[in-house]
Amino acid sequence: MPKAIRIHEWGGPEVLKVEVLPRPVPKFDEVLIRVHGASINPLDWKIREGSRRAMYTLPYHLGCDVAGTVEETGASVKDFSRGDAVYSMIGREGGYAEYAVAKASAVAPKPITLNFAKAGAVPLAALTAWQMLNENGNLKPGQRVLVHAAAGGVGGFAVQLAHHLGGYVIATASARNHDYLRGIGAQEVIDYNTTKFETVVRDIDLVIDLVAGEVQARSWGVMKPGGMLVCALGPPDAAKAAAAGMQCKAQSVRPDGAQLREIGALIDAGKIKVELAASFPLEKVGDAHTLSETGHVRGKIVLTA
């Protein structure tokens, strides 16, 4: 019987339990994936610790995105067959497992240049960056983009995608990440530990806000009139945006297999690289959460199964 990670109570990493669960059965429009790489996202440990208990119920099977091979397909699935190498943001549960199901519409072929661990690291974070820049941000070539928390999972993809789309990218990160960020397309890098970004940045068209709080509050002043701030940590402060003459939107990532195909093509063309900070076996998920919760990981963490 296959292994999966679930929680039966809210709490620290110790509530993560390795269990043996029946293999999921795909519905007519779903794909069953034998998982080889599953991503850790901050959402996972936010759910685990119970800060979102109003939205999620116990027992909860964590995990949003995976890479693996197709094991079985539902009756209406035409695009995938048993044995295909795929990756997917499957939703907000079920990814920490040896087997996971996804809507076929959320699945795409795995980028051929990535192994399963690296491919599993991509879907949720890259889709978030894609949707923040292309949908909510509507980034145009030549625009100036400020990416807060640029060295993290989402930030790394946001820097590379914004650069690819022709944006002028300014990134905030600790000094140890500056060479990495310059190497993936940031034209300017600011050490937020030593420099207040508002003293050195101005005329920003688009802020990719992956921090919120006082970082968001200080961002309005560096933007062009009418500029856009997109926040991934809940709705931005609309009153402050209006008072400053700015626009703002909240990002909530959604699965999208078509977008993953486009992201995969960019990866295989060498335009987007995947930075893997660490990889843990499924059983060591607690260590993976502890590392993610430091808030200072460069790139992504994955589980291998």
Ligand SMILES: NC(=O)c1ccc[n+]([C@@H]2O[C@H](COP(=O)([O-])OP(=O)(O)OC[C@H]3O[C@@H](n4cnc5c(N)ncnc54)[C@H](OP(=O)(O)O)[C@@H]3O)[C@@H](O)[C@H]2O)c1
């Ligand atoms: N709403 C959505 O759709 C959505 C989707 C994905 C993620 N999110 C949320 O977005 C946030 C970022 O996600 P993630 O996966 O990128 O997280 P992550 O990988 O854990 O981010 C870690 C990075 O944050 C940087 N950082 C921490 N504090 C910072 C600060 N004050 N200024 C600049 N950089 C800072 C760290 O850089 P240094 O090491 O250099 O300090 C580190 O590289 C999380 O809160 C997550 O829950 C929301």
